[in-house]
Structures are given as structure tokens and as C-alpha cells.
Amino acid sequence: MSRPAENTSTTVGAGTEEGSPSERLLFGGPLLHDTGWNKHERAYLEMSLWAMASSLPRLVASTVRLAWRADRRALWAVGCAEVLHGVTQAIGLVAVNEVLGAVLATGPIADRLHAAVPALIWVAVTSLVGALAMSASTAGTGRLEPKVERVATEMYLERVIRVELEAIEDEDFHRLLDSAQYGAAGARRMIRYCTAVVGALVSFAAAAGVLTVLHPALLPLLLLMTLPRSWAALRNSRTRYESFQRWAQHARAGRLLSQTLIRTDPAPEIRVHDVGPFLLGHFRSMSESSEGEQTRLARSAAKTRLIASALTGIATLVTYLALGGLLLTGVMALSVAGTAVLATRSGAASLTTLILQVNSLYEEACYVMDLERLCVEAHKRAIPVGGLPVPDQPRLIRFEDVTFTYPGDSGDSGTRRPALSGVTLDIPMGKIVALVGENGSGKTTLVKLLAGLYQPGEGAIRWDGQDAGALDRADLFSRFAMVSQDFHRWPLTARMNIAIGRTDGPLEEERVEAAARYAGARKVVEEMPRGWDTLLSRGYKGGHQISGGQWQKLGLARAHYRDAQILIVDEPTSALDARAELEVFEQIRQLAQAGQTVLLITHRLASVRDADLIHVLEKGRLRESGTFEELTDNPPVGIFRDLYEMQRRQFVDEQAAALPGQRKPADADATETSREL
Ligand SMILES: Nc1ncnc2c1ncn2[C@@H]1O[C@H](COP(=O)(O)OP(=O)(O)OP(=O)(O)O)[C@@H](O)[C@H]1O
Numbered sequence: 127m128s129r130p131a132e133n134t135s136t137t138v139g140a141g142t143e144e145g146s147p148s149e150r151l152l153f154g155g156p157l158l159h160d161t162g163w164n165k166h167e168r169a170y171l172e173m174s175l176w177a178m179a180s181s182l183p184r185l186v187a188s189t190v191r192l193a194w195r196a197d198r199r200a201l202w203a204v205g206c207a208e209v210l211h212g213v214t215q216a217i218g219l220v221a222v223n224e225v226l227g228a229v230l231a232t233g234p235i236a237d238r239l240h241a242a243v244p245a246l247i248w249v250a251v252t253s254l255v256g257a258l259a260m261s262a263s264t265a266g267t268g269r270l271e272p273k274v275e276r277v278a279t280e281m282y283l284e285r286v287i288r289v290e291l292e293a294i295e296d297e298d299f300h301r302l303l304d305s306a307q308y309g310a311a312g313a314r315r316m317i318r319y320c321t322a323v324v325g326a327l328v329s330f331a332a333a334a335g336v337l338t339v340l341h342p343a344l345l346p347l348l349l350l351m352t353l354p355r356s357w358a359a360l361r362n363s364r365t366r367y368e369s370f371q372r373w374a375q376h377a378r379a380g381r382l383l384s385q386t387l388i389r390t391d392p393a394p395e396i397r398v399h400d401v402g403p404f405l406l407g408h409f410r411s412m413s414e415s416s417e418g419e420q421t422r423l424a425r426s427a428a429k430t431r432l433i434a435s436a437l438t439g440i441a442t443l444v445t446y447l448a449l450g451g452l453l454l455t456g457v458m459a460l461s462v463a464g465t466a467v468l469a470t471r472s473g474a475a476s477l478t479t480l481i482l483q484v485n486s487l488y489e490e491a492c493y494v495m496d497l498e499r500l501c502v503e504a505h506k507r508a509i510p511v512g513g514l515p516v517p518d519q520p521r522l523i524r525f526e527d528v529t530f531t532y533p534g535d536s537g538d539s540g541t542r543r544p545a546l547s548g549v550t551l552d553i554p555m556g557k558i559v560a561l562v563g564e565n566g567s568g569k570t571t572l573v574k575l576l577a578g579l580y581q582p583g584e585g586a587i588r589w590d591g592q593d594a595g596a597l598d599r600a601d602l603f604s605r606f607a608m609v610s611q612d613f614h615r616w617p618l619t620a621r622m623n624i625a626i627g628r629t630d631g632p633l634e635e636e637r638v639e640a641a642a643r644y645a646g647a648r649k650v651v652e653e654m655p656r657g658w659d660t661l662l663s664r665g666y667k668g669g670h671q672i673s674g675g676q677w678q679k680l681g682l683a684r685a686h687y688r689d690a691q692i693l694i695v696d697e698p699t700s701a702l703d704a705r706a707e708l709e710v711f712e713q714i715r716q717l718a719q720a721g722q723t724v725l726l727i728t729h730r731l732a733s734v735r736d737a738d739l740i741h742v743l744e745k746g747r748l749r750e751s752g753t754f755e756e757l758t759d760n761p762p763v764g765i766f767r768d769l770y771e772m773q774r775r776q777f778v779d780e781q782a783a784a785l786p787g788q789r790k791p792a793d794a795d796a797t798e799t800s801r802e803l
Pocket residue numbers: 295532535545563564565566567568569570571572611
């Protein structure tokens with residue numbers, strides 16, 4: 127995740143409400159996010175010296191907590207080294223004062239130098255110890271930083287994997303994820319800033335102590351000198367953070383374009399359709415918009431820094447004039463004035479470092495707070511833990527008047543379109559139940575509700591009368607194996623692509639073999655260059671590519687390996703050849719005979735001939751239910767019958783159009799006919 131200053135991708139000039147041509151053409155509208163709401167929701171955006179100072183203890187505490195979780199010993203080492211470094215600086219300053227006092231005193235020069243020797247030894251010793259402490263701190267920080275980033279990353283990942291599917295598909299949640307990902311790296315940087323803050327704080331305390339002893343008026347003057355730079359740093363941080371928030375989605379879209387150009391799956395289409403130059407052009411146009419924003423940020427930062435430098439110059443002049451006045455009026459001795467100059471320089475440097483580091487800490491903390499906010503949000507949107515146990519051997523699952531609308535899925539009129547409306551149907555266990563219907567009729571949505579991935583908006587899904595909403599979701603998930611249309615093609619070995627179906631126990635080789643045999647994937651694996659160990663991802667060492675149908679066999683094998691009570695197969699044969707398709711349906715029949723429940727979604731209507739029950743959906747509503755015979759023989763008209771007839775006619779036409787030598791015998795067996803359908 128890159129910050130605005132590092133972004134290489136993004137859109138229109140800031141403030142263009144309707145978005146750039148690229149945004150409109152590719153993404154349907156502007157991607158810039160209005161950060162107005164942030165100002166209300168996140169008080170920390172209102173950066174001020176006071177806000178920063180008052181939240182400093184909390185920020186340091188949260189970083190220390192993370193570091194404590196990551197590596198306690200390293201944290202102790204860094205803390206002790208920083209305090210030691212500060213103490214050596216304080217002693218060093220006092221020793222310098224002693225040296226100056228001795229050298230500028232009256233008497234022979236040899237005596238004066240002799241008198242300064244003990245203090246000089248202190249200066250040397252404190253410098254040496256200080257240097258050792260600094261290197262110990264650097265080593266400890268280097269050890270801590272990656273661990274803190276890992277702990278922070280794990281912190282949000284372990285929550286994100288438990289959120290409802292709905293949250294993962296939600297735009298706002300994603301934006302928070304963008305920021306939180308940056309927050310993990312921010313936590314790492316916070317360690318460095320925290321260390322620097324502790325160091326600068328101790329150094330400043332040492333210089334301030336010495337100055338106050340020399341003359342009480344010097345401390346306020348020192349503070350005055352550092353105020354302008356603090357203001358500038360704060361202002362620039364806030365502008366950067368606001369810009370990051372506003373451009374986060376735009377930056378992600380830009381990265382999407384650049385990543386698409388280098389990914390392996392779209393590579394063939396990019397070449398044959400010559401999409402590359404087109405996408406590259408839009409990537410450039412989006413990047414130019416982003417560069418416009420970077421230029422705006424840089425100009426604003428330069429202006430702020432210029433004003434701050436002018437004010438610092440005036441404040442420095444005032445400080446040195448005051449010192450001169452003290453000297454001239456005899457209030458301060460020359461040796462003391464020398465120490466005061468040294469202490470002022472050292473104090474100003476420490477204070478500037480302190481304020482800059484606190485400011486950086488604060489800026490990083492904004493992202494880390496987003497990470498914390500994500501954790502809170504993920505906790506709120508987590509899949510509930512616990513609940514009633516799912517019946518061991520359920521007999522019937524019933525959808526009762528189920529209505530479901532995808533969140534945020536509203537039409538132009540602003541009204542939401544339900545993907546399922548008032549659906550009431552039965553799924554008897556131990557049977558093959560088929561779901562058929564045209565594209566977008568709600569079949570996949572229905573099985574996702576069944577598997578507990580979404581909750582019905584209205585109505586209920588009952589397992590032997592028990593509302594699924596009250597059931598233990600983890601228990602519910604464990605009852606399902608799923609081969610969805612877009613099952614994941616894991617960029618892992620062939621073996622893992624099957625064994626990932628069940629990861630709550632040790633990998634069982636025999637069961638992997640059995641699952642592969644079941645799905646007809648054994649031969650596919652045998653033909654791979656490294657057999658089971660073949661990595662199924664091009665672009666990695668030894669990576670291998672397999673065909674869509676071969677993937678589908680692995681997907682089926684994975685579902686079989688999972689060995690669950692209910693098998694959901696969504697278009698299981700769309701990429702399979704005729705022989706493999708026949709085999710799959712035969713396997714499904716055998717599973718049902720062995721008592722497994724199979725929920726089959728397919729567009730090949732002849733394939734559902736053996737289903738015990740067929741539900742026909744249309745535009746999110748259940749239109750027909752029955753066996754194949756009931757749906758084709760009895761009704762004079764009906765959706766299923768119409769669709770089936772349409773597919774059958776297409777097959778007959780194809781047969782008639784075939785060359786005489788290729789035409790099948792008139793009495794071609796029914797199985798073959800049904801397969802083609
Ligand atoms: N994740 C989602 N977010 C928003 N809307 C969705 C989502 N998934 C599906 N839809 C919408 O819900 C409706 C039903 O989709 P669904 O995938 O259930 O249909 P389907 O019958 O399985 O279609 P197909 O046969 O094409 O697979 C469609 O209008 C679709 O656009």
C-alpha cells in the first residue's frame with residue numbers, strides 16, 4: 127500500500143467531482159472519496175499541537191503494547207538504551223559547562239587546562255557510552271520493527287478472515303482495509319519514531335534543565351524557536367493524511383490496472399485483443415491525475431515550510447539578541463553564555479527532532495488507528511461464534527418465505543432489487559436436489575444462503591424446524607462442501623489444491639488419492655511434470671498451467687476430500703468434455719445412493735433427469751417444483767418444460783445438420799441424448 131506521496135497511480139485533478147475520462151469509462155464514475163465524514167468520525171484529523179501532545183502517551187502506549195507482544199526483550203533493550211543515551215547527553219552538557227567554566231576562568235592557561243581535564247574525561251566517557259547506547263538502540267529497533275509489522279498484520283488478518291462475506295464485499299470496509307494495510311507498515315515505523323521521541327525527549331529535558339539553571343528566560347525562547355517548524359510539520363501531515371483518505375480507492379484502481387497488465391490469467395486476452403496499449407494509456411492518464419495531486423501536495427508543503435523557516439529565523443534572532451542583552455547587562459558571564467549557546471543549539475535540535483518525530487508518530491498513528499478501527503469494525507461484522515448445534519442427521523431443510531437483497535445493490539431509482547423473493551422450498555436430505563433457472567434467477571444466491579454465507583432479509587431457513595439463524599455457524603459451514611462456479615484456483619501444488627478442502631486435520635495422502643480418483647483427476651495429476659508436487663501457478667519456479675476442465679476435476683476432488691454432509695455443485699461440468707461430464711453425473715448419482723445430499727445447479731436440463739427434486743427459479747422467485755417427469759409430462763406449459771424443449775430441439779437440429787457419416791443412429795441411446803442436452 128503506498129501513501130499519496132509514493133503513489134504511481136490515480137485519477138483526475140483534485141476536486142474534479144465528476145472524475146476523469148478514464149475513471150468514468152473504466153470504473154463508471156469518480157473514485158475520489160469525500161473525506162468530509164472523516165472529520166466528524168475521526169477527531170484525530172483535527173491535528174493541533176494540543177491534540178498531538180495530549181494523545182502522545184496513548185500513541186506511545188499502543189506502540190509499546192504492540193512491541194511487547196512482538197518481542198519483549200528487544201523492547202527492553204531499546205528502552206534502556208534510549209534512556210541511557212539521554213542521560214549521557216545531560217551529563218555531557220554539564221561536563222561541557224564545567225570545561226568552559228574552567229577554561230574561561232582567570233589564572234595561567236596551563237592551570238586552567240589542568241582544571242578542565244576531569245570534566246573533559248567525563249565528556250569523552252559520556253560520548254562513548256552514548257554512542258554505544260545508540261548502536262544498541264539501533265540494533266534493537268531493527269529487530270523489533272519487522273516483528274511489530276507482522277503482529278499488526280496478523281492482528282487485522284485474523285479478524286478479517288472471520289467477517290461475514292457481506293463485509294468483504296462492502297466498499298467502505300474495503301477502504302478501511304486499504305488504510306489498515308498501510309497501518310501495519312505504519313506500526314513498524316512507529317517503533318522508530320517512538321524510539322526517536324524517547325531519545326529526543328530525554329535530550330531535550332537535559333538541555334532544558336541546563337538552560338533553566340543558566341537563566342529561566344532561555345527556555346521560553348527555545349520553545350519559541352521551534353514553534354514554526356512544529357506548525358509546518360503538523361499542517362503537512364494533516365494534508366497528506368487527508369489526501370491519502372481521499373485518493374485511497376483511486377490508488378487501488380490504478381494498481382488494479384497495472385497489476386492486470388502483468389498477471390498471467392488475463393495475459394492471453396490482453397495480447398490477442400490488444401488490450402495492453404489501451405489499459406496502459408488509461409494507467410498513464412490515471413497516474414497523471416495522481417501526479418497532479420502529488421504536485422499540489424508538494425507545493426503546499428513547500429509554501430508551509432518557507433513560512434515556517436522565516437518565522438524560525440525571526441525567533442532565532444530574538445533568542446540570540448536576548449542572550450546578547452544578558453551578556454551586555456552583565457546578568458550572564460561569558461562562560462555561562464557559551465554554555466547557553468551550546469545548550470540552546472542542542473535543545474533546539476532536540477526539540478525540533480522531538481516535534482518532528484512526534485508529528486511523524488502522530489501521522490503514522492492515524493493509519494494505525496485505522497487499523498484499530500478496522501479491527502473494531504471487523505469484530506462488529508464478525509460471523510457470530512456459538513449457537514445451537516446443527517441437528518446431527520437432519521432430514522429436511524426448508525426455505526420459508528425467504529427474501530434476500532444484496533447490500534448496497536440498488537437500481538437507478540434507488541430501490542433495492544431482491545435476488546430472492548418469498549422463496550419457499552424443501553431440500554430433503556440424502557437426495558439429489560436440482561436448482562435450475564435462467565442466468566441471474568437466484569440459484570447461486572440460494573445456495574449461499576443455505577450454506578450460511580448470507581442471512582435472509584426476511585423469512586427463515588429451517589433445519590428440521592430449527593431456524594438456521596440460531597445455529598452455530600462454524601458447525602453449519604462444516605456440513606457443506608462446495609464447488610462453486612468460480613471455485614478458487616489455489617496457486618499451490620496439485621496435492622494442496624485437493625487437501626485444502628479440509629485443513630482442520632493432518633493431510634491424508636490416501637484420501638487425496640481417493641478424491642482425485644473420484645473426480646477423474648488422477649490422470650490429470652499423473653501427466654503433470656512433478657505429479658502431486660506440481661505447482662499450479664505460472665510465473666513461479668516450476669509453475670504449471672492446466673486447462674479449465676482439469677481445474678474443474680481438481681475442484682470436484684477438493685469438495686469430495688472435504689467429505690461433508692451436503693455437497694453443493696454449481697455448474698460442475700461446464701468445462702468438462704462429454705466423457706468426463708457423464709462420469710461426474712454418474713458419481714453424483716452414486717453419492718446420493720450412499721446417502722449424501724447433493725444440491726446441483728446446472729443449465730443442462732437433461733442432466734437433472736435423475737434428481738429427486740427439481741426447483742425452478744425465475745427472477746428470484748420459485749416458479750415450479752417436482753421430479754423431471756412431473757415437470758415435463760404433466761403441465762401443458764411450464765418454464766422447465768419450455769427450457770427443456772428448447773434445448774432438445776437445438777440438439778435435434780444439430781443432429782439433422784450433421785454430415786451423414788457423422789450422424790448418430792436414429793435410436794441413439796437416451797443417455798447420450800440427455801448428455802448433449
Ligand atoms: N455478490 C453479489 N452482490 C450483489 N449482487 C449480486 C451478487 N451476486 C449475485 N448478485 C445478483 O443477484 C442476482 C442473482 O444472482 P445469482 O448469482 O444468484 O444467479 P444465478 O441464478 O446463479 O445465475 P447464473 O445462472 O448466471 O449463475 C443477479 O441479479 C445478480 O446480479
